[in-house]
Amino acid sequence: xxxxxxxxxxxxxxxxxxxxxxxxxxxxxxxxxxxDLYHRLxxxxxxxxxxxxxxxxxxxxxxxxxxxxAGGDCIANxxxxxxxxxxxxxxxxxxxxxxxxxYPRTDYANTIVAIEAFFGLWGVAMVTGLAFSRFSRPTxxxxxxxxxxxxxxxxxxxxxxxxxxxxxxxxxxxxxxxTLIRDExxxxxEFMRRFYDLQLMRSQSPIFALSxxxxxxxxxxxxxxxxxxxxxxxC
Numbered sequence: 001x002x003x004x005x006x007x008x009x010x011x012x013x014x015x016x017x018x019x020x021x022x023x024x025x026x027x028x029x030x031x032x033x034x035x036d037l038y039h040r041l042x043x044x045x046x047x048x049x050x051x052x053x054x055x056x057x058x059x060x061x062x063x064x065x066x067x068x069x070a071g072g073d074c075i076a077n078x079x080x081x082x083x084x085x086x087x088x089x090x091x092x093x094x095x096x097x098x099x100x101x102x103y104p105r106t107d108y109a110n111t112i113v114a115i116e117a118f119f120g121l122w123g124v125a126m127v128t129g130l131a132f133s134r135f136s137r138p139t140x141x142x143x144x145x146x147x148x149x150x151x152x153x154x155x156x157x158x159x160x161x162x163x164x165x166x167x168x169x170x171x172x173x174x175x176x177x178x179t180l181i182r183d184e185x186x187x188x189x190e191f192m193r194r195f196y197d198l199q200l201m202r203s204q205s206p207i208f209a210l211s212x213x214x215x216x217x218x219x220x221x222x223x224x225x226x227x228x229x230x231x232x233x234x235c
Contacts, residue, residue, distance in 0.1 A: 041130055042137070049134070053127060060123070064090040064116050074109035077102045094120035141166035150218065159198070159216040159224065165208050174208035176200065178216060180223050196223040 044052065065086035068075055078085035089102045093116050104110045148161040159178075165171055178198040185191055199222070201215045218224045 042133055046134075049130075056123075060119065061087055061090040061094060064094070064112065067112050068109065071106060071108040071112070074104060074106040075102050076105040090116065093117060094123070096120065140171070153215060153217070157218045158201075159218060160213055162211055162213050164211045169209075171208035172206065174205045174212075176203055176212070176214055178214065182223070198223065 065083055068086040068089065069081065069083060073080045075086065075089050078089060085102065092099060093113050096117065104113050143164050143166050145162040148159055150157055150159050152158070163176070178200060180196040180198055182194055182196065183191065184194050198216045201217065205212060216222065
């Protein structure tokens with residue numbers, strides 16, 4: 001069977017990594033919900049996560065540096081009015097380094113140091129917990145064949161694609177599902193997107209350690225039956 005190249009190809013709905021390719025617009029839902037902040041931090045990519053941590057680190061130390069400058073000459077051995085010295089003193093305080101060259105000399109500075117030390121301990125605990133949660137999330141390394149083929153199997157046209165376990169582990173009770181997503185227009189003229197579950201010859205496997213060929217028989221009960229008959233007419 002040959003593929004009809006003149007037919008426009010539908011865009012991919014989901015990437016292989018599981019991310020949507022479409023720009024989904026949600027109506028009536030707030031763009032930022034603080035209750036989902038933890039989930040958002042876990043789902044960020046690693047470059048975005050590191051960038052967010054670095055920006056938060058620089059911003060927090062800059063704010064505390066301004067707070068030290070607001071107290072006048074409150075840091076010993078620091079140049080009066082120097083944002084640079086105040087920033088470095090904030091870094092030493094937040095990280096509990098304490099070199100001893102600069103130290104607070106007034107009650108105001110000691111108060112800011114106490115507040116910053118608390119935020120430093122809280123921030124380290126938060127970043128450590130987030131990093132551990134991101135590393136400990138279980139992720140499967142399942143690879144899929146780049147193309148799916150339709151070929152006769154036991155005399156029936158069959159849609160087939162291969163999957164494989166990329167890791168050297170054993171996935172027990174593995175399950176796979178295949179769904180056809182098709183845009184349709186109802187008899188009333190309304191547009192809607194419908195999902196059709198494809199019946200697989202084997203949708204479960206007691207152990208998934210090697211490759212797995214997923215097969216769907218395109219018979220008269222298959223949603224792909226009419227579509228495949230049209231493709232065969234072009235041969």
